[in-house]
Amino acid sequence: MKIKYSILLICLLFFTCKKDPPLTNQTSVQQCNDTTHYRVGDTLYNNPRFNPNNPNEIIYTQGIQSQQITRLVKRNLLTGHETFIISDVWGRPDWSIKDWIVFNHADNHIWKIKSNGDSLQQLTTHEGLESIWNKSGTQIEYWFQTGQTAYSCYNFITDNNGNIIDTLFYPFLAHFGAWSWDNTKIVSYCYTYDVGYIDLATKQMTKVTNNPPDNSGQGNNIINDIDWLPNSQNIIWANGEGLFNTDITTKKTTLLKTTCSGRYYTALSVSPDGKKIIAQRLDILSGLCLMDIDGKNEIIIK
Numbered sequence: 001m002k003i004k005y006s007i008l009l010i011c012l013l014f015f016t017c018k019k020d021p022p023l024t025n026q027t028s029v030q031q032c033n034d035t036t037h038y039r040v041g042d043t044l045y046n047n048p049r050f051n052p053n054n055p056n057e058i059i060y061t062q063g064i065q066s067q068q069i070t071r072l073v074k075r076n077l078l079t080g081h082e083t084f085i086i087s088d089v090w091g092r093p094d095w096s097i098k099d100w101i102v103f104n105h106a107d108n109h110i111w112k113i114k115s116n117g118d119s120l121q122q123l124t125t126h127e128g129l130e131s132i133w134n135k136s137g138t139q140i141e142y143w144f145q146t147g148q149t150a151y152s153c154y155n156f157i158t159d160n161n162g163n164i165i166d167t168l169f170y171p172f173l174a175h176f177g178a179w180s181w182d183n184t185k186i187v188s189y190c191y192t193y194d195v196g197y198i199d200l201a202t203k204q205m206t207k208v209t210n211n212p213p214d215n216s217g218q219g220n221n222i223i224n225d226i227d228w229l230p231n232s233q234n235i236i237w238a239n240g241e242g243l244f245n246t247d248i249t250t251k252k253t254t255l256l257k258t259t260c261s262g263r264y265y266t267a268l269s270v271s272p273d274g275k276k277i278i279a280q281r282l283d284i285l286s287g288l289c290l291m292d293i294d295g296k297n298e299i300i301i302k
Contacts, residue, residue, distance in 0.1 A: 042064060042065050042066050043062060043063065043064050043065070044062070044063040044064075044065065044285060044286040044287075045060055045061075045062055045063075045280070045286060045287045045288045045302040046060060046061045046062075046063060046266075046267060046280050046286055047060055047061045047091065047092040047093060047267045047280060048060040048267060048268075048269055048278045048279070048280060048288050049092070049093055049094055049095050049269045050095070050269045050270070050271045050272060050276075050278065051095055051115075051272075052095060052096065052097045052135070052272045053097060053099070053272070054272075055271035055272055055273045055275065055276060056076060056077045056078045057074065057075070057076055057077065058074070058075050058077060058269070058278055058288075059072060059073065059074050059075070059085070059093055059095055059101060059115070060072075060073055060075065060288060060302070061073070061089050061091075061092075061093065063286075069087060069088070070087070070088065070089050070090070071084060071085070071086065071087045071088075071089060072084075072085040072086050072087075072089045072093060072101070072103060072113075073085065074115055075301075075302075077290065077301065083116075083117075084117075085101070085113065085115065085116075085117045086103075086113055086117060086120065088105055088106040089103050089104070089105070089106075090103075090104040090105065090106055090108065091103070091104045091129065091130060092130065092176075092225075092267055094131060094132045094133050095115065095133070096133035096137035096160075097133075097135065097136065097137040098137035098160075099114055099115050100112045100113070100114060100133070100137065100160065101113050101114070101115055102123070102131040102132070102133060102140055102142075103131070104128075104129065104130075104131070105122075107127075108127040108128070108129065109122055109123070109124045109127060109128065110122075110123045110124040110128040110131045110140070110142050110162065111123060112140075112160075121161075122162075123140070123158070123161065123162030124142075124162055126144060127144060128142040128143065128144050128156070129142060129143055129144065129145075130142055130143060130174060130175060130176070130177060132174070132177050132178060132179055132186075133179065134179045134183045135179055135180070135181045135182075135183055136183060137160065138159065138160055139157055139158065139159060139160065139165070140157070140158045140159075140160065140162070141155060141156070141157050141158075141168075141174055141177060141179065141186060142155070142156060142158075142174070143155045143156070143173060143174050143175070143177075144156060152170075153170055153173050154167055154168075154169065154170075155167065155168035155169070155172060155173065155174050156168075157200075166200075168186075168198060168203070171190060171205070172188070172190050172198045172205055173188060173190045174186055174188045174190075175188055175189050175190065176188060176189050176223060176224070176225045176226050177226075178226050178227045178228050179228075180197070180228050180232040181228060181229075181230045181231070181232045182232040183200075184199065184200055184201065184232070185197045185198065185199055185200060185232070186198050186200065187226050187228060187235055188226065189222075189223030189226060189237075190205070191207055192222060192223070193211045193212075193213065193214060193221045193222060193223065193239075194207050194208075194209045194210065194211050194223075195207070195208050195209045195223060195226055195235055195237050195246060196208060196209075197235075197248065206248070208235065208246050208248045208251050209237075209244075209246055209251070209253055210251075211239075220239065220240030220241050221239050221240065221241065222239060222240065223237060223238070223239050224237075224238040224239055224240070224264070224265065224266040224267075224268075225237065225238050225265075225266055225267045225268045225279075225280075226238075226268075227268055227269055227270045228270065229245075229270055229274050229293070230270075230272060230273070230274045231274070233247060233248060233249065234246065234247055234248070235248060236256075236268060236270055236277060236293075237268075238264070238265040238266065238268055238279065239264075240259060240264050241258070241259060241264075242255055242256065242257050242258045242259050242264075242265075243255075243256045243257035243265050243268070243277070243279070243295055244256060245294075256294060256295030257291075257295040257298070263281060263282065263283045264281070264282055265279045265280065265281055265282075265289075266279070266280045266281075266282055266286075267279065267280040268280070270293070271293075274293060275292065275293055276290060276291065276292060276293060277290070277291050277292075277293060277295070278290050278291075278301075279291070281300075287300060287302050288300070288301050288302040289301065
C-alpha cells in the first residue's frame with residue numbers, strides 16, 4: 001500500500017498544464033505569475049488539514065521515498081515546531097474540534113488518535129476510506145465499496161466510536177468530502193468534474209458548478225479536493241486548472257489561482273477563521289503552501 005501511494009504521487013508530477021475553455025460564470029481575480037518551485041529532495045509533504053481550534057496549527061502526511069514510509073506530523077505555523085504522531089498513514093486525515101484525528105492506516109481501516117499520539121483506536125471492522133468529522137466532533141463519515149461498480153459504494157455515518165447510525169447511498173459518494181460548519185451538508189466531487197453536496201436532512205443532492213467536460217485527456221477538470229468556508233455558504237475547491245471559490249446559493253464561481261508550468265493544487269484545507277487556505281501543491285515535488293483566502297500572498301512552508 002505504501003509503495004502504491006508513492007508511485008501515485010510520482011506519476012502525478014508528470015501532468016502538464018493545458019487550458020480548457022473557461023468555467024461557466026467564472027470571474028478571474030488572479031492569474032498565475034508564481035515562478036517559485038520546491039527544492040528537489042527525498043521527502044513529500046501531503047494532505048494538510050487545519051486544527052479546527054487553532055488556525056496556526058496543521059497536520060499533514062509526510063512521505064520519505066527512499067525509506068518507503070509515510071507518517072502523520074503536527075506543525076505549528078508560527079514557530080515551525082513539528083511533532084511526529086504516528087506512522088503508516090494512508091490518504092487524507094481529518095482533525096475534530098475535540099482533538100481526535102481520523103485517518104486510514106495502511107490496512108485501509110478507519111482509526112482515530114489524539115493529536116499528541118495517545119489513545120489509538122480502530123473504528124471499523126470492514127475497510128473504509130476518506131473519513132471526515134462533523135464540526136461538533138460527534139460524528140464521522142466515510143465510504144466503503146463492496147463490489148466493482150459505483151452502485152456498490154456506501155457512505156456510512158457513525159458516532160465518534162465508529163457505530164453506524166446512518167447510510168448514504170449511490171449516486172452520492174463522499175470522495176474528497178467535507179462537512180459544512182453548520183453540520184447540515186457534506187460536499188464532495190460526486191459529479192467528477194463538478195462540485196455538489198448532499199443535504200443530510202432531506203438526502204437531496206445539489207450540483208453547484210457547471211464545468212465543461214475534460215477534453216484534454218489529462219484529467220485537468222477532475223476535482224482534486226474541496227472544503228467549506230466557516231459560513232457554510234462558500235466552497236473552496238481545486239482541479240487541474242486552478243483553485244476556486246463557489247457560492248452555493250448564487251452558484252457563482254470565482255477563480256482564485258491559475259495553474260501553470262505543471263504546478264497545480266490537490267489536497268486543501270480552509271482555516272477555522274476563514275482567512276487562510278493551506279494546500280498541497282504538486283510541482284517538481286509535492287509540498288505545502290499557505291495563502292490568503294482569496295488566493296493571494298502564497299508562500300511555501302514545506
